[in-house]
Amino acid sequence: MAREVAQSRTSRLCTACVDVLAVSGAGITLMGGDQAGPICVSDSGIAALEDLQFTMGEGPCRDAFSTGRSVHAPRFDDVTLARWPSFVDLARTSGIGAVFAYPLKSPGSNIGVLTLYQHDAGGLTDAQHDDSVAIAEVLTETVLSLQDAAPPGALAGALDEAVAYRAQIHQASGMVAIQLEIPVADALVRIRGHAFATGVPIGKVAGDIVARRLRLGDDRSGPSDRDITHGN
């Protein structure tokens, strides 16, 4: 998955953020309602961290989006661990020591988030913070401009990565919705729950559902629907 993203037309946006802000990694995520998708990440480790925030519905990216304010975690302590247990866990094992998230703000609502990752703990300098705010503004305008050029109703090609990256998750949601006769939004919750309960990345779970190697059970009680069949 990271490979596809790294080759996307918007990938230079992330590279530019990393270069200009002198951080270890960056991810730019677009949000549409409850759905999210990265339009670019600077490396596959970052892709996994962005993915996890989507799976778990927790993390600095989510917080920045919902509050419309920048989120600063210069080090992972008990407070951040309590706030985002899964995220902090994966961040630590991925060698990340600090994370900062800036909402892509537009007058009506926020359209996404720029998340910055640092290997070492420590806060951003004032200059880095000011630059990040400015870059978030430029990114918002960039994304809106890209969309301006798209045919009415269609998503701009350069932004399609945000959906294509998670295409299998959306497809799997549709399949599970039919299997369990539940709304698509609920199906996504079931897939997330399964990924959480089994510790398998959500992209892998979705891939298994689409390949019909996995079928979530009709048991509403949760983790017991782990009827993985290793067919094919």
Place this chain on the structure above:
Amino acid sequence: MATDADLRAQTRQALTATTFLQIVDTLVGDFDVIDVLTGLTSRCIELLGAAAAGILLVDATGHLRVIGASTEQIELLELFQIQNDDGPCLDCFRSGRVVIDDNMGMTSRWPGFAVESIRVGYPSVCAVPLRLKDLTIGCLNLFMSEPVALSEGDVALAQALADVATIAIIQDQATRDAVVREGQLQHALTSRIAIEQAKGMIAERAGVDMDAAFLRLRTYARHHNLGLTDVAESLVAGRLQVGALSNVRRIPPPPQPGR
């Protein structure tokens, strides 16, 4: 002891300050541009030596429109200028500068307009641009019932009021544009997601792969003359049953001409 003149000056100062505050207030929060501009014309009459006032604003196609006028006569006078493409307000809008004629007569630059204006009782006119830097978005027009000019102070105050109103209008338009663009992005994003979800629903119900599912979605949309995203969103929202797409494979291709 305060003289009558002092009191008048104090009242005017307070009214000026209140007017600015009211316009600035509109910059933070929801407001209606028409309300702001109509209010501005009334304040110009109260504050300045003007008998009437009108406001023209350029629309998205570059044409001037009458947005506010203190009387019906003024609205007609403004329309007269737009229709004849001639008059102090148009000169002001095009040049971005204040245009003054305090005693319009037969030698006026705008003979047609001068006749009309004098006929309804306004021999003196002053047009102030609604301008921010190089961008002129309209003009504020002041009409006097005597052939005398507004004082320099009054013109400066009119320009200051026009400047603040201009910022309010531009801010409002920028916000509206951003909200529209953002809405378009969100809609495009959720539509695109709905297509993937619908593919999954069709694939599961019909027991086919994603490519075949997409083909069914597209065939159904074409056959029913609907957009792909409309069909996908209807499926996801449960307004359309997946079963409706199960037989689309048998729909023949559209007839070819000449066959």
